[in-house]
Amino acid sequence: MESHKLLTSSEMGSLWTTYMVNSMFKCFYTYGLQLVAEDEDIPPLVQEAYDQSVQNMDTIRTIFEGENFPVPVGFTEHDVNSNAKPLYDDTFFLDYLNKNGKLATPQYASFHATATRKDVRDFFAKCLTDNYQMYDKTTELMLTKGLLIRPPTISIPRHVDFVDRQTYKGSFLIFNDKRPLNAIEISHIYTNLETNLLGFMVCGGFGQTAESQKVRDFMLKGKDIAKQHIKTFSDKLLESDIQSPMTWDAATLDSTEPPFSDKLMMFLINSLIQQSVGRYGVAAGASLRNDLPAMYTKLTAEIASYANDGMDIMIDNQWMEEPPRADDRDKIIKQKN
Template identity: 30%
Template sequence: MNDNQPNIQRDNQGVTEQVPFGFGTVHHNLTDLMPASSEVGFLWNNYLAANISTCYLTKWVNEATDPEIKSALQMELDAASNAWKETEGLLKSINYPTPMGFVVKEDIDINAPVLFSQSFKLLFTRMMQRMLIQFLVPAVTSSYRTDFQDYFHNQLKTAADRHRKYTEILLSKGILQKHPSIVQPHRAEKVLDKDFFGSYFGFFRNQRPLTAVEIGHIYSIMEIKQLIRQFHEGCCQVVKSEKVKILLLKARDIADKQLDSLGHILTEQDVPRPSISDILITDSTESGVSDRLILNLSTAVTAFMATSYGEAVSTVARKDIGVTMLRFMAEKLSFAKDAAELAIEFGWLEKMPQTVDRQQLIH
């Protein structure tokens, strides 16, 4: 090992680091290190994500009858339960309170009728893995303490492994559609015309064919949006609060409009739209999940959707697609704001740890 590379050792309690520098080795106890704000934020959100997943999956595992799907959902439940316990321990190790979160016995009715099909449950769980992976990448790169780095790195690796497993099961059952293929090019080419970027207003002129990256983003977003739409529509059947139902119906209507626009971009280029053929929602009108938990998960998946639009904007080259993604992202953020305000109205929104208000302390 190069003398300039870090050499990290830990004692049996996993709290001691030895880091060599040019003038010798520095010894310090992890419990003496102030956690960074980024570390606290990611631990807090990871706790809530694992907590919410544990609640939903407890019911979904109980309802599953297909052996492979039940095994996959149980795998995810075990991972979520372990992550919940681990993040609780990490927060306590830095003397931070844990979020109030949710309680399975209070927020889940295990005996309530089935609302979503098994196909939906595994498709949604796979989507949540994508959401978790998207969350964990900056968590890994914004952590400094080795115990936090190790935790998030392990979470990222195992989440990717589970996503691969769920994909294999869904493909083997014919439930999951692959992204469409494109005609294989004969050679690599350079862009020679600035018209490659197209126009901000696609209806004024013909746009160039879609690139593989653009098709991938649009297809992925439509897949995610279809699942979230089904989740909102199903929950509309069972929520008790009229205000929550109105909000979920608004989310469904936004999804319908956005799906239509994105689908039009694909069909203009003779690219097939993604579709879900299975009947994913039953006729149940009895809720097995609390309104508070439904609203919280709805807000979380909406934020994931907005982030997916943001990622697409940074990589698509056609101007009309970029503008469309920005507009749709703004609509999703506006919905998330409405959901957060409703949660505040009901007293359901938890406050994340924040820095002190110096002006308030002074005055």
């Protein structure tokens, strides 16, 4: 008989993170489902996302209980006020589902790639499938309704070009700041700009409704950082005569009644920051113009400092659950003595 395979550290971390995020999504979509929707096409998608979050939590809970692994507290009904006034209009939830499809796909792919147990691999394969299907559905719906802002277009090349060695060594054409952006660089700049537009809107709404003054100040700072990063990315596009996308700020309403706990709002923003750090790193590595990696390094430092401020708030309020960690061998040895 095949011996029972224990969870690896990678699987523990991936499952723990997924449980925490999905417990947050369950609350987030619970609120979305209680709103009176003007667009009848959006609630079924929010319901589908809610159901997926519940199913994901159930699967992880079963795996953890089979290993006598403590199930995280995560977020509960105490972290959401489903009767709160609307903070965003219908288009926000559709846009958020679409953006989350982009953000979560590489994370689930990474979790799947680092899993070895079949039940864990099967679980993350399902998460991947559910995620990209949601992205496809929301993309089609936004296209149909004229809500999707497509990435910029550029002229199709007339022929294949290769870098000329003498040109490269002599004038650094490829790495010259003045050269027009290439398609790969445009793609990363546009994607990161789009993510900051979402962060700008989320921080704005959360800042209106947070109960703690420290959390309100934190959200206001996040909104300002997102605005600065939006301008930085937009300016880079405009240097190559490429128009930046419109904002979604109109989707934020004027309610000050909190639909979510400060704990949940801090966790969601922290998750967006983590994803932004990863995206900035990928973009810096894929950019050939020497001004772009420097730009991403500077922006990464700004949001890393911002993330540290957020972590201090969460720790001070005992909102931050600790992920599974390795045994402290030195401490065990000292206790033995």
